[in-house]
Amino acid sequence: VAKVERRVAVFGAGYIGLVTGACLAELGHRVAVRDVDPEKVRLLRAGDLPIYEPGLGDMIARNKERLTFTLDLREALDDAEIAYVCVDTPPSASGDADLSRVWSVVTSLEGATHLRTVVMKSTVPVGTGARLRSVLDAAGLGHVGYVANPEFTAEGTAVRDFMRPDRVVIGSADEDTARLVSELHDGVDGPVVVMDVRSAEMVKLASNALLATKISFINEIATLCEKTGADVQEVAHAVGLDHRLGPHFLRPGIGWGGSCFPKDSEALRQLANNTGYHLQLLSAVIEVNNLQKRRAVQKLKDELGSLVGARVALLGLTFKPGTDDMREAPSAVLAGRLLAEGAEVHCWDPMARPAETDPWTATVRHASPELAVEGADAAIIVTEWPQLTEVDWARAASLMRRPVLFDGRNLLDPAEMRALGFTYLGVGRP
Ligand code: UGA
Secondary structure (H helix, E strand, O other): OOOOOOOOEEEEHHHHHHHHHHHHHHHHOOEEEEEHHHHHHHHHHHOOOOOOOOOOHHHHHOOOOEEEOOOOOOHHHHHOOEEEEOOOOOOOOOEEOOOHHHHHHHHHHOOOOOEEEEEEOOOOOOHHHHHHHHHHHOOOOOOOOEEOOOOOOOOOOHHHHHOOOOOOHHHHHHHHHHHHHHHHHOOOOEEEEEEOOOOOOOOHHHOOOOOOHHHHHHHHHHHHHHHHHHOHHHHHHHHHHHOOOOOOOOOOOOOOOOOOHHHHHHHHHHHHHHHHOOOOOHHHHHHHHHHHHHHHHHHHHHHHOOOOEEEEEEEOOOOOOOOOOOOHHHHOOOOOHHHOOOOOOEEEEOOOOOOOOHHHHHHHEEOHHHHOOOOOOEEEOOOOOOHHHOOOHHHHHOOOOOOOEEOOOOOOHHHHHOOOOOOOEEEOOO
């Protein structure tokens, strides 16, 4: 636990803001989380979570003495020494990150008398820190430091990732500010790496781009495995045993999604374009990912012939298991493509609450995988929820009109599924 209790204001009660706020309180700091959404603040004050994240609810509950939620800017800033910016930076029409929420937080800091530093957790383009410095100076906050502190937490493991990170990156122009924010992390089990602001901003974008590259790479190898009779599961396993390459992010599937990879890879691509340099590798990584989602539907078409009138079950809708997040989920592309081909789409997911928007309004939701596959011509495992390994697949096969199973995450055993009567299609495996 931290040696000195600091007073912290966190702006934004989304995934990042809530995890940051809760973990800083757990480390012994006094934290006020401010959001502009009254419903979110009401829920949090009532002890409910607006999102699903394992361990986060308990952490908030046990720190309620040190952790408050407010709509009121002044209340949050009251005696705050450190202001964390944790608002979202969605893509804008030009493909650049939309920083309007970031600017609105920073301009609201004017007159915060106890403030010593602003910490940027939101993912921002390289160069944002320099622009923010000018805004702070103009607002009479020239004495306030600035730290780029990108976050590397993944949904589903966010609390653990914050408390036991591979690294904490602190980008700062001056030593005192870097020390202040470093010490705020006393009690966090992981190395602190201090660097300049621009480099810290780049670390975040480069890390996510490289992770996305690994996945797109193995997805391309999977496609080639299909064409050559190799098994990508064997290939990925043995490739990953090389310690220089590592076993992680080599799981082939139907493409990456979520609130980070799609947005950050596009933001990095545009950042490069803005400098007049075209990131060729990253552009290919993004294109491979787009193709991967479309290839899934093509595979089904090849198997069933026409999809007109076919009933297709999508099993798992969230962009990955262990979350209720539907942002940029590959399932939306699959559902949209299937509907466009004239199929009827039935879905199951244990957590997702798809919005009442296209394509989900045209699909049918079911309470269990078995109900979703009943009468179906094909089922696609879109998200590898562990519940799907516990399905009585023999019964599922008997309930389907045609037992065609496309295992988009290589979750099940092909031989076993075929023995149960399925036409089994995997990703890159015979
Ligand atoms: C990702 C990064 O992993 C975090 O380090 C980062 O902090 C975060 O983005 C962020 O920028 O905020 P997250 O989006 O929660 O975290 O999810 P991941 O677990 O990385 O998965 C991303 C996507 O890749 C998912 O759709 C997943 O299904 C897919 N994936 C992942 C694969 O298809 N294969 C793999 O081997 C791994």
